Amino acid sequence: FILLDSQTNLYQPIIKMCNENNFSPNIIYSGERVPTILDMVSNNLGISVLMRKSIPSNYLENIEEVPLCHTQESKLVFLKKDEQNYTDKQKDFWQYLTDLFQNGIENKN
Structure with a gap:
């Protein structure tokens, strides 16, 4: 396996999924950069999730x-940040996000 490293939020869930399916992945490389991982997979050095x-x-x-x-x-x-002096545009954007996610994104289409 060629994976993003343990500092990412993807590493532990992959290990957990493997363990839940009764195998332990043979990790030959873990790194921070997706392009590096994709280049290694493209060069047939392993598989990735x-x-x-x-x-x-x-x-x-x-x-x-x-x-x-x-x-x-x-x-x-x-x-x-709480209690910050925001511009009107920043406040409008924050209100837009709050409304969007409280009402559900799918309702906005």
Whole structure:
């Protein structure tokens, strides 16, 4: 396996999925850069598990993509400092995000 390193939020879930399926991955490399991992896979040095959105389309010409049956969810959050003097545009944007995610993104289309 060629994986993103243990500092990422992807490493432990992959190890857990492997263990839940009764095998321990033979990790030959772990690093921080997705392009490096994709280059190694393209050069037939191993296989990897990555988030689909992190793979630039030009890499898909040289590698095969196989979606996992069991997927993992991740959550994205927006953060801001409390009690800060924000501009009106910043406040409007924050209100837009708050409304969007409280009401559900799918309702905005």
